[in-house]
Amino acid sequence: MERRVEPTLADWQNEYLDSVRQGRYWTSHWIQFAGMLAVLKVVALIALEQSAYALAHDPDSRWALAKATMIFGAVTGTATAVLAWIPFNAMPVARPIDLQELLLLIPQAFPVAIPIGLTAAILLGLAGRVSTRTIVAALTGAVICSMMSFLTLGWLAPSSNQAYRTQVIGHEIARGDNELTLGELGTRIEQIRAFDPSAPARRLSVLYHTRWALSVTPLVLAMFALVLTGRSGRTTMLNLPATLLVSSGFALLLVWTNNLAFRGSVPPLLGAWLPNLTFATVTAALMPWSLRHRAGIVG
């Protein structure tokens, strides 16, 4: 996967930088847009390649998976649009709506929207249709989502955040902490610690570990949702509030533990991973209850 995505990002970045240096303003913006589409296309093609085989051999569960996929697309798309709109709308100075600027905010909204979409897809799409095949397919989808989140959080979002800042300011500006790629963030932390071994580089460490942790979140929430839906039956009456509760609960927990880590109350690693660990622990605790229900011992 790396061999397919990494050259896409490198060519995109170099083409963009070339056009900026040559002062081709409109071309550089077109390159930003076309490059973003190319990266998304590459990731989608890889996902399709990997899931096509499994789906072709799973006719019984095809409808449930198709429904879950449609719900995933609709919820993730809506959540991405809302999460991109919030910072766009929060600009202190009123600005006319610029679609290109809004598009540049999509990559930073996407990794937060993915776990919401995935939770909804499993709780609403697979309700009452949990089988070994659907579980395998859902977990495969979750792994693909995790990889997409990792690529977006590590490289795509920092690049598009910087392009957004450049566009809003009107000229090139130095990159902030959120505009550093995952590798650059790690290097910056090492540089700070090499300069002063007692320096905690706390803020950067929290950002660094949170990007890793958020990449795993789709998988953690997918497992949690699978355990819940294994017990919930075919009705979606309770699954809709459950989706909202799980998604908002995770988000609030992440904000809280990140704040604790920023303040130094907990180590950065713990602050970043605590929400995942909490949900993984609850999943493990609920697993026997869900399995007993599936086996028909309970209820």
Add this chain to the structure above:
Amino acid sequence: MPRKARVPTLSRKESLILELLVEHEQLYGLEFVAASRRGLKRGTVYVTLGRMEDKGFITSWLEDAPPRAGGLPRRIYRATPLGRRVLSAWTEMARQLVPQFGR
């Protein structure tokens, strides 16, 4: 029972990529798109290049350093001897099957 060896196959895009590499020796992703005159699109070209590398038709490496500071190093591609042989055999087979091929 020994496993039957699979005969290498070439899709239209793979064949075009090998032809471009034979012509230009080495290229990076967007150069393929430009040189193919709309035969290859950005996005799909990287997936095809990755698949061809898995098959052993092409090889790649990262350029030593970005030409200018700021960008990630580009990945450069070159046809392997296997890739050249497959393209040659594929072209010859197409010529024999379709007499008009190459005219």
